[in-house]
Amino acid sequence: MPSAASDPLYLCLDQGGHASRTLVFDHRGVLQASDLCEVAVREPHPDWVEQDPEELVASLQAVITKAITSLGARAGQIRCAGIATQRSSMVCWDRHTGEALSPVISWQDRRAHDWLHQFSAQSRAIHQRTGLVLSPHYGASKMRWCLDYLPDVAAARREGRLAMGPLASFLLFRLLEEKPLVADPANAARTLLWSLHTMDWDPWLLELFGIPAEVLPRCVPTRHAFGMLCANEHRIPLTVASGDQSAALFALGMPSADTAYVNIGTGAFIQRAVSQPPDTPGLLSSVVYRDADRTLYVLEGTVNGAGVALRWAEQEWGLKDVEAQLPAWLARSGDIPLFLNGIAGLGAPFWEADFPSCLIGDGEPWQKTCAVVESIVFLLQANLETMQKMAPALKRLLVTGGLAQLDGLCRRLADLSGLPVYRPAEHEATARGTAYLLAGFPENWPEEKPGFSFAPKPNPGLTRRYKDWRAEMNHVTRN
Known part of the structure; x- marks a missing residue:
């Protein structure tokens, strides 16, 4: 239903691993306009994953312009x-100039994992301060690598011109009229340099990793007067900045403590709202929103190899049209081998950056691909079991993201977890959650269309494969 002429609209920018999107929602959470631009990912060396920062800026500028143009007079x-x-x-x-001095070093990048080993004795203290584990996926080792190996970065530091930090901070600097140098909590918290307790850069961590405080953005809340976004002769105040998974948590409104929220895209992430950041071994504690009145936390597990694992399987096994064939493959019956999934590094709750992926058993292409999908489900279940130790008991799972459109994946997740799985009809959880935050936590944030529910059913074959998979994982990991 089109918005009335006087109703407010909310412009949401979603910069993801493979695309930049702009989506416009009305005050009821109904999508009014959108545009998408795919972006490239390059892997110049093993464990290196990069993107072109100028391409990301240009892609966002392009989709902003197109989405606003499509609204016509309603853009006002x-x-x-x-x-x-x-x-x-x-x-x-x-x-000074905004020129990028490094590539965007992706969250998937693990080039500095060997360098991080020297801090293993401090891993417990790091977890207590940051809510994170000691991992090359987070920003500290990436920033230290840039300081040590990129001449342009070293020169800029000597000359007092260097800024470094989360991708969000760079994009805000480049897109907004005021050129702010700031970092929101959800993104700052993923650097291994930010304290959950002070909500600011931690001096002990900065010294530990050798990151100079003066090159980092200023820490601000999630809701903040970041600056003006200028497009199509419109000046639009940008008032919310967050991370993709943090925003996705709010896609259907305020998160419930009895629900685990699963977003499955390039990676898969499982989050549970908590009142205070718990110290749970193997899982992460994160700030997902902060303003002058409230701070909201989650307990989080991560699966690095989701969509990226399927792309790996296509290349490694010479498969074609996997995405188109997966729904039918997942519906077939037959033996499925086990896949130990360390694509992009083994995440929670195991945490091994250089874990070697392997297929146990063999089969036709459909069987091997189903094994990769089941490995995603198994890793989510391993996180869920760790998360379930907290009270109150979980009552359901809510799944979003591109891979959540696979009925066979959702069905397996429901059967294995024993929890009903709900999949909303709206796919763009990150952008819709951003719109909810922009609208100021409205009480009425209904779904335009009902989603689909998967009730758990007995699945002895899946349960047996999961038990065998856990035994294999326990054998080859340190946990």
Whole structure:
């Protein structure tokens, strides 16, 4: 239903691993306009994953222009804008000119995992301060690598021109009229340099990793007067900045403590709202929103190899049209081998950056691909079992993201977890959650269309494969 002429609209920017999107929602959470631009990912060396920062800026500028143009006269109803980006991706730039001095080093990048080993004795203290584990996926080792190996970055630091930090900070600097040098909590928290307790850069962590405080953005809340976004002769205040997974948590409104929220895209992430950051071994504690009145936390597990694992399988096994064939493959019956999934590094609750992926058993292409999908489900279940130790008991799972459109994946997740799985009809959870935050936590945030529910059913074959998979994982990991 089109919005009335006087109703507010909310412009949401979603910069993800493979695309930049702009989506415009009305005050009821109904999508009014959107545009998408795919972006490239390059892997110049093993464990290296990069993107072109200038391409990301240009892609966002293009989709903003197209989405606003499609609204016509209604573009004047846009009240404010927000941005959600890939967390843990880092970039360096010139604080005077805005020129990028490094590639965007992706959250998937693990080039500095050997360097991090020297801090193993401090891993417990790091977890207590940051809510994170000691991992090359987070920003500290990426930033230290840039300081040590990129001459342009070293020169900019000597000359007082260097800025470095989360991708969100770089994009805000480049897109907004005021050129702010700031970092929101969800993205700052993914650097291994930010304290959950002070909500600011931690001096002990900065010294530990050798990151100079003066090159980092200023820490601000999620809701903040970031600056003005200028497009199509419109000046739109940008008032919310967050991470993709943090924003996705709010896609259907305020998160419930009895629900685990699963977002499955390039990676898969499972989050549970908590009142205070718990110290749970193997899982992460994160700030997902902060303003002058409230701070909201989650307990989080991560599966690095979701969509990226399927792309790996296509290349490694010479498969074609996997995405188109997966729904039918997942519906077939037959033996499925086990896949130990360390694509992009083994995440929670195991945490091994250089874990070697392997297929146990063999089969036709459909069987091997189903094994990769089941490995995603198994890793989510391993996180869920760790999360279930907390009270109150979970009552359901809510799944979003591109891979959540696979009925066979959702069905397996429900059967294995023993919990009903609900999949909303609206796919763009990150952008819709951003719109909810922009609208100021409205009480009425209904779904335009009902989603689909998967009730758990007995699945002895899946349960047996999961038990065998856990035994294999326990054998080859340190946990």
